[in-house]
Structures are given as C-alpha cells and as structure tokens.
Amino acid sequence: MNAITLVFRGNLSAQLTDPRATAEEIRYPLARRASIKDIIEALGVPHPEVGGLRCNGAEIDFTYLPVHQDRIEILPHVPPVDVCSPTRLRPEPLPAVAFAVDANVAKLAPLLRMIGMDCWYQANVDDDFIADLSRRQQRILLTRDTGLLKRKQVVYGHLVRAQEPSRQLREIIEFYGLRPLLTPFSRCLLCNGKLQAVEKNDIRHRLEPLTEKYYDSFRRCGDCEKIYWPGSHRQRMERSIAAILAETGP
Numbered sequence: 618m619n620a621i622t623l624v625f626r627g628n629l630s631a632q633l634t635d636p637r638a639t640a641e642e643i644r645y646p647l648a649r650r651a652s653i654k655d656i657i658e659a660l661g662v663p664h665p666e667v668g669g670l671r672c673n674g675a676e677i678d679f680t681y682l683p684v685h686q687d688r689i690e691i692l693p694h695v696p697p698v699d700v701c702s703p704t705r706l707r708p709e710p711l712p713a714v715a716f717a718v719d720a721n722v723a724k725l726a727p728l729l730r731m732i733g734m735d736c737w738y739q740a741n742v743d744d745d746f747i748a749d750l751s752r753r754q755q756r757i758l759l760t761r762d763t764g765l766l767k768r769k770q771v772v773y774g775h776l777v778r779a780q781e782p783s784r785q786l787r788e789i790i791e792f793y794g795l796r797p798l799l800t801p802f803s804r805c806l807l808c809n810g811k812l813q814a815v816e817k818n819d820i821r822h823r824l825e826p827l828t829e830k831y832y833d834s835f836r837r838c839g840d841c842e843k844i845y846w847p848g849s850h851r852q853r854m855e856r857s858i859a860a861i862l863a864e865t866g867p
Contacts, residue, residue, distance in 0.1 A: 619647040619685035625662065627693035632763070632776070634661030647683065648797025654679035657691055663766035665689065665758070665774035667706065668694035677706050700757060700773050708773060714798060716789075717756040719747050719765060724782040729789065731854055733800030737809060744768065747819055783861060791865050801858055802851065803835075810840030820844055 621726060623643045625633060630641045647655065653672075654664050669692035670677045683689060700711045718726045724739035735753040737756060747767040751758040758774035766774045775792060779785040790796060803812055815837040821829060823844060832846045844853075 621645050621647060621683045621685070621687040621689060623656070623660070624690045629662050629666060629691055629693050631643045632662045632666065632867070634660065647685065650682060652679060653677065653681045653683055653689060654855060656683065658767050661763070662691065662866070663763050663771075663774070663776065665766050666776055667690050667770055668698070669704075669706065678705055691724060694792070696792045700720075700793070706762065709772075711755050711757070713755075714793060714795070715756045716752070717747060717754070717758050719744075719758070719760045719762060720778050721761040722759055722782075724784060725759060725789070726809075727776070727806040728782055730804040730806050731801065732858060733803040734795065734798070735804070735809065741765060754823070757793070783857065787861050787865055790861070796862070796865065799860045802845070802854070805841060805843055805845075806836035807843055808838060808841040810838040812836040812845060813839050815844070835838040 620636070621644075623645050625641050625643070635641075639827040643660070645660075650658075651691060657667065658664060663681060670679070670681070671680060671690040671692070672683070672687050673831075677689075700714060703710045713735070715737075716729055717737040718729075720740065723738060723740070726736050729736035737754065738752065744765050745768075747758065748765060750756070751774070752772060753768040758766065758771050758775055760774070761777050762779065763776060765771070766776060775789070777788060778787050779788045804810065805812060813836060815835050817829075818834055818837055820835060828846060828848070831846065834847060836845045837843070838845075
C-alpha cells in the first residue's frame with residue numbers, strides 16, 4: 618500500500634491521539650486522497666497548532682495532497698509568534714493582536730483585559746458561534762478544546778496548556794510576545810470596552826461616599842459605563858501583573 622512518513626516536531630507529538638501515532642515519526646498509509654491538513658487532524662493535531670510544513674525539504678501549505686513516499690515534517694510554532702505577518706500556512710495576517718476565549722479558559726478573559734489586550738468572551742455560546750466569530754472579527758481563538766480548534770473557520774488559535782489562570786496569562790504573553798503591546802488598565806474587565814478618563818463631577822452621583830472622598834482620578838468604560846479608580850483592587854492587580862511579567866521572557 619502507498620504510504621508517507623510524517624514527522625511531528627517539538628510538542629506536537631504530545632497531541633497525537635490516533636492509535637497509529639506511537640512515536641514522533643509515523644508511517645501513514647494513503648488509503649484515500651486527502652490533504653495534509655486533514656491527515657494531521659485525523660491524527661489528533663489541530664491545524665492552528667502547526668507553524669510550518671515541509672515535504673521532502675520544501676515548504677508546503679495545508680492544501681498539499683501527499684503522494685507515495687513523501688516525507689513530511691510538521692513543525693510547531695516558535696514563540697514569539699507574529700500573527701500580523703504573512704506566512705506560507707497563513708498568508709492573510711491579522712490586522713492587530715486580538716483574542717477570543719471560550720468557556721474552558723473563561724477566567725483568562727479578564728486577565729487579558731487587565732493588561733490591555735482586546736479579548737472577546739461571552740458565556741453560553743456554542744462552538745460554531747465562537748469559531749465563526751474568531752474568523753469574522755479576526756481574533757486568535759484561545760481554548761483547551763482540540764475539537765474547537767479543528768473547525769475550518771478557525772485560522773489563528775492556540776491550545777492553552779496551563780490550567781491555572783495566571784499561568785495561562787503568562788503562557789499567552791510569552792507565546793505571542795505581548796510585552797511591547799501591554800497597556801494595563803486601559804480596558805473594561807467586564808465587557809472589553811476601552812476606558813476613558815472622566816471628570817469626577819460628571820460621575821459624582823454614582824460614587825460611594827468614601828470613594829468620592831478619597832479618590833479624584835476616574836475612568837469610565839465607553840461601552841458599559843462601569844467606573845474605575847486606583848483603589849486597593851488596582852494595587853493588587855498591579856502586583857499580580859508585576860509578578861507574572863517577572864517570570865516571562867523579555
């Protein structure tokens with residue numbers, strides 16, 4: 618029977634789920650005509666996790682149809698990943714770094730917003746909705762669900778490895794090299810809207826007595842109108858951000 622050799626580099630071999638996939642290098646029978654993308658995903662690896670493909674030493678894309686005796690290397694992303702520059706696998710780059718998270722990593726949404734990143738999240742939506750939204754709004758889909766990442770609408774995505782939210786945030790900062798893009802406390806933690814400076818007199822009627830007495834600097838969400846001020850909660854978040862950044866690369 619015709620067959621090809623697949624070599625899964627880096628951490629991609631850990632995602633293999635097919636019983637034939639017992640090692641980094643797999644002899645795969647060509648029982649049907651299928652694209653390399655379909656073959657990779659049949660073995661368990663979602664296509665957004667793939668950073669590059671080489672067939673017999675030459676670069677190929679996801680549409681390539683393997684032939685007998687091909688040797689194909691499946692390469693992982695190499696951080697920091699630049700989603701705003703075109704690649705062979707993703708020739709249409711994103712206009713900006715923006716995220717969407719699903720319910721599996723819901724607590725990551727306010728943390729990304731805390732550091733100023735554009736992050737969409739909505740509870741009680743199905744996989745079709747969020748996969749289509751990631752395509753329409755040109756967002757990187759973050760999830761721990763490999764099935765969701767395999768959906769054809771998803772172009773840019775990442776399978777989050779860490780389980781604890783602060784470690785997830787650290788993972789995303791390092792993976793996408795976000796440090797130069799961080800603008801902490803510039804977005805609403807609840808709705809993702811941008812915060813704007815607001816005069817105290819304009820919102821005085823909405824403030825609690827102690828807040829009105831001790832604080833003079835305020836911001837208001839341009840979408841949901843939630844009010845923010847630099848209280849003890851802000852100081853706790855600043856310490857949290859500092860601790861996370863201290864453990865990430867430059």
